[in-house]
Amino acid sequence: MLEAVERRLEQYISSLEEPIITELYRKLPSGKRLRAKLILYIAGEKNDAIKLASIVELIHAASLLHDDVIDDAMLRRNKPSINATYGNKVSIMLGDILYSKGFNELTFLDNKIAQIVSNAVTKLSIGELYDVEMSKDFNTDKDKYIDMIYGKTASLIEASAWSAALLCGKKGENYKLYGKNLGLAFQMIDDLLDITSNSDILGKPALHDFVEGKTTIPYIYLYDALDLEQKIKLKSLHKKILSQDESIWILEEMKKNDILSKCYLDAKILIEEAISLMSYENEPKLVAIAKEMIDRNF
């Protein structure tokens, strides 16, 4: 089913008639195409749905190109990122090319859909800006964290589900909330994985986020749970390269205070609401996507 989306994406790129861009595009990992899947599951496989799914994936690819520059990420899905291979300048411009091509193709769809998707890109970019800004200090405010990940991650997933519903004449509200919850839970789980997954090099979690200054939800809960002296210690480690002892201390305190279950529960509540919305709408495939997300191994 995603075949048609991949073909359409190739067409969008080749219509630019720039071999260098086709070459760069082919180096991008295609990922799970979560947003495209949502759109096709909701709106079916008619031509406009395939267009919308391709446009959203184009926009998502653009956002990842800029995100990797922002995060100085050298890897994307275990392959060297475009910025690692070709430099930040190429990543920024390729991102702009994919964004503008996406917006251009949006103008051939219904106006309301173009508005929803372009508005989500503004939210996404604002979320990324806050991600950068917030990582300068130790953020202890859960609401600020939720607002930021809503922009950075959930807004485009929300827009995908919402606009797909409108495209096929379904009532948008439930799909919109489903997409939002799915996106929030997805990012929370991603942030948890930074603490639970063993790094290939270290054989233990690398705690990349914390080293980069990102106090994701587990750190916010941990900070809450610690006593004053420990709070000071945790803050002193923020945005620093951690010694083995220091990272073990963080991981042990996370364990002692049952932080990971608390975060997991937050994600689970969001997913359960998403599941019940899609059960009500009689959308078993969308229920399955939500279930898979919370069952990810971590």
Next chain:
Amino acid sequence: MLEAVERRLEQYISSLEEPIITELYRKLPSGKRLRAKLILYIAGEKNDAIKLASIVELIHAASLLHDDVIDDAMLRRNKPSINATYGNKVSIMLGDILYSKGFNELTFLDNKIAQIVSNAVTKLSIGELYDVEMSKDFNTDKDKYIDMIYGKTASLIEASAWSAALLCGKKGENYKLYGKNLGLAFQMIDDLLDITSNSDILGKPALHDFVEGKTTIPYIYLYDALDLEQKIKLKSLHKKILSQDESIWILEEMKKNDILSKCYLDAKILIEEAISLMSYENEPKLVAIAKEMIDRNF
């Protein structure tokens, strides 16, 4: 007349309801608003023309933010650039925010206009990518240079004039060509100024472009005019920090071979065509803009 555009731009920014973005936006120099002027001169001062002018300036501002990151530019109109003050990450994201807000507002105008403007942004980004790619080697191909500056600079000016004409029911073709010629000449003259303007620090032209690897049109013509030995010398200086002797040699060879007049003539031919198009359309203000451009002091 531009007052209404400035007010509308402020509204677009404040509608994002993010004080940090308003603060950053106010740090951007507003520039000459060439594109907005063209649009208002062509389409008059009705509401849609003010919207279009503001959207194009928003998009232009976004492109400059990314351009400054690409060029590692520390100054923009003699003030520290956003990337110099706040870092590349903030510039990239603020650019994305302004781009997407611009695209979002485009969806409230006629579809054809949204298509023209978004398509110009793709061309602009491709032009920037080629600017980066071409600066790796000594480019001696004038056509490649023209294609690149068409994308980088002329495409959005062309789109401004063209879409403004469509907005008020004028026939687009002459306005489109006027905008294209104006944009090409603008970039050529800008490239000439890098060779003719004395730098504040050095008291002589800094030849920034050549040091950065950009073989703009004067270098292409100079290369053509030199004998084999001199060609080799010129190529050996490409993308290097130049000694005083080396930059004097380049400037003297430019003078001996009458390179600047040759470049100026190219720009003049484009401007003359632009003037005759707008004389034919009975647009004295647009004629005046073209005349001013070629009369710039250099």
